[in-house]
Amino acid sequence: MPEFSVVGGGVAGLVAARRLAASGAAVTLFEASDRLGGTVARHEVAGITLDAGAxxxxxxxxxVEALLTELGMAGDIVAPAPGPAWLQPADGDAVPLPATALLGIPSDPLADDVVRVIGREAAERAVALDAAPVAAVPPTLGALVRERLGSDVLDRLVAPVVHGVHSQHPDDVPVARAHPGLTDAVTAAGSLSGAVSRLRAAAPPGSAVAGIRRGIHRLVPALAEDLGNLGGDIRLGTRVGDLDALGGTVVVAGPGIAAPAGPGRRIDLVTLVVEQDELDVAPRGSGMLVARGAPVGARALTHATAKWAWLREAAAGRHVLRLSYDATPADPVASARADAETMLGVRLPVVAGAAVVSWTRPAPAAPPTGTTVVGETVAGSGLAGIVAHAERTAAQLLGR
Ligand SMILES: Cc1cc2nc3c(=O)[nH]c(=O)nc-3n(C[C@H](O)[C@H](O)[C@H](O)COP(=O)(O)OP(=O)(O)OC[C@H]3O[C@@H](n4cnc5c(N)ncnc54)[C@H](O)[C@@H]3O)c2cc1C
Structure with missing residues (x-):
C-alpha cells in the first residue's frame, strides 16, 4: 500500500491528505498546533460564531464547490448580497467601485463610475495609453496596469482592490497569479481594457465569490471527518522539523517547513459587533477597500451582516464589521471603531463585542529539494487556488 506523510493541517494539507487517502493509500497528517484548519478558523464574538480568517x-x-459537493455541503453554499464594493479614496467621500472591472481594472476607462474615482484627465490618458500596440506583457500586474492605463488607474483603483484581495501591492503580484487568463487576453484583445471586457464576458454569470452558511470554518471539520473515515491518521500538536524522519512520500503543506523567500506578511483582523440601526440599509454595500493616503488605518472593511443573509439572521439586529490591517494599531478596537465610523459614515456608540486576531502569512517558498509542496507558499493566497492545486498535486502523486 502506498504511504504518504502530509506536514501541515491547513486546508491545503487536509485536501491533499483526503484525496490521497481516498485512493486507499496510508496517510498520516501532522499538524503543529492543537487544531486543524490553519487560517480557516472560527471564534465567538458577542455570542455569534464567526469566521476568524477566510x-x-x-x-x-x-x-471549492466540487469539494463541498463531495463533502455533502453543496446545499450550504451561499451567494453574497449583490452590489459593488466601495472605495475609500485618498480624499473625498466613499464611492462605489466601477461595476465593469476586474481586480479594479476598468473595461471602459471613460465610464462614469471610473471617471468619478480617477477624474476625466486620467481617464482620457488611460484610453490613449491603452491604444498603443501590445508588445510584451509585463510580468507583474502593477507594471502591466501602469504601462497600459497609467498610474492613476493603478493607485486609485487597482492597488486598493488587489491589496484587499491579495494583501499585496500589484507590483508584487505576478500577472498569472492575479488572473490566470489575463496575459493571453491582453495579447488577444490588443489592450488591457479590452482584455477585461473579454474575461468578464467569458465569466459565468453571478457573484465571483461564495460562502458557506454558518461560516467557511465548517469546511475544516468536514474535511477532517472524511479523512478519518478514509483511514487517515491525524496527529495534532506534532511539529515536524525533519522531513527525512517521516515515512513514505512526503507532502509539505505547512509554511513552517518550506524555506520561505522572505519574511511573512502580517494581517490583523479586528471584528466588531455593533448596534446601530442606520447600518440596516448597508450604506456602503457589503464592503469597502481603501486607497493609499486615505484617512483611515484599515485597508479593508467587510460589513459581514450586509454580505451574508445567514449572518444577518444569526446577529439578530446587531451588525458584524471586519476590518483588516497590515499592522495592529496600538488600540485595535478603538482604531477599528473610528475607522469604521469614517468609512461607513455613521456613529458607532455601542460596541457589543470585539475580537482581534493576528495572522502571519508566509512568503513564497523554495520547495525543499525532492519534496512535494502544496498550500499558500506555492499556490498563492486564497482557497480556490489552494484547493485546486492540492487536488491536482495529489492526483499527480497517485499517477506516478
Ligand atoms: C484574515 C484572513 C482572511 C482571509 N480571507 C480569505 C477569504 O475570504 N477567501 C479566501 O479564499 N482566502 C482568504 N484568506 C487566505 C486563505 O485563508 C489562505 O490562503 C489558506 O487558508 C491557506 O491555507 P494553507 O493550508 O496553505 O495554509 P495555512 O492555513 O497557513 O495552514 C498551514 C498549517 O500548517 C501547520 N504547520 C506549519 N508548519 C508546520 C510544521 N513544521 N509541522 C506541522 N504543521 C505545520 C500550521 O500550524 C497550519 O495549521 C484569508 C487569510 C487571512 C489571514
Whole structure:
C-alpha cells in the first residue's frame, strides 16, 4: 500500500491528505498546533460564531464547490448580497467601485463610475495609453496596469482592490497569479481594457465569490471527518522539523517547513459587533477597500451582516464589521471603531463585542529539494487556488 506523510493541517494539507487517502493509500497528517484548519478558523464574538480568517471563496475554476459537493455541503453554499464594493479614496467621500472591472481594472476607462474615482484627465490618458500596440506583457500586474492605463488607474483603483484581495501591492503580484487568463487576453484583445471586457464576458454569470452558511470554518471539520473515515491518521500538536524522519512520500503543506523567500506578511483582523440601526440599509454595500493616503488605518472593511443573509439572521439586529490591517494599531478596537465610523459614515456608540486576531502569512517558498509542496507558499493566497492545486498535486502523486 502506498504511504504518504502530509506536514501541515491547513486546508491545503487536509485536501491533499483526503484525496490521497481516498485512493486507499496510508496517510498520516501532522499538524503543529492543537487544531486543524490553519487560517480557516472560527471564534465567538458577542455570542455569534464567526469566521476568524477566510470568510468566502472564489468560485473561479469550481474546485471549492466540487469539494463541498463531495463533502455533502453543496446545499450550504451561499451567494453574497449583490452590489459593488466601495472605495475609500485618498480624499473625498466613499464611492462605489466601477461595476465593469476586474481586480479594479476598468473595461471602459471613460465610464462614469471610473471617471468619478480617477477624474476625466486620467481617464482620457488611460484610453490613449491603452491604444498603443501590445508588445510584451509585463510580468507583474502593477507594471502591466501602469504601462497600459497609467498610474492613476493603478493607485486609485487597482492597488486598493488587489491589496484587499491579495494583501499585496500589484507590483508584487505576478500577472498569472492575479488572473490566470489575463496575459493571453491582453495579447488577444490588443489592450488591457479590452482584455477585461473579454474575461468578464467569458465569466459565468453571478457573484465571483461564495460562502458557506454558518461560516467557511465548517469546511475544516468536514474535511477532517472524511479523512478519518478514509483511514487517515491525524496527529495534532506534532511539529515536524525533519522531513527525512517521516515515512513514505512526503507532502509539505505547512509554511513552517518550506524555506520561505522572505519574511511573512502580517494581517490583523479586528471584528466588531455593533448596534446601530442606520447600518440596516448597508450604506456602503457589503464592503469597502481603501486607497493609499486615505484617512483611515484599515485597508479593508467587510460589513459581514450586509454580505451574508445567514449572518444577518444569526446577529439578530446587531451588525458584524471586519476590518483588516497590515499592522495592529496600538488600540485595535478603538482604531477599528473610528475607522469604521469614517468609512461607513455613521456613529458607532455601542460596541457589543470585539475580537482581534493576528495572522502571519508566509512568503513564497523554495520547495525543499525532492519534496512535494502544496498550500499558500506555492499556490498563492486564497482557497480556490489552494484547493485546486492540492487536488491536482495529489492526483499527480497517485499517477506516478
Ligand atoms: C484574515 C484572513 C482572511 C482571509 N480571507 C480569505 C477569504 O475570504 N477567501 C479566501 O479564499 N482566502 C482568504 N484568506 C487566505 C486563505 O485563508 C489562505 O490562503 C489558506 O487558508 C491557506 O491555507 P494553507 O493550508 O496553505 O495554509 P495555512 O492555513 O497557513 O495552514 C498551514 C498549517 O500548517 C501547520 N504547520 C506549519 N508548519 C508546520 C510544521 N513544521 N509541522 C506541522 N504543521 C505545520 C500550521 O500550524 C497550519 O495549521 C484569508 C487569510 C487571512 C489571514
Amino acid at each position: 470568510e468566502s471563496f472564489a468560485v473561479r475554476g469550481g474546485a
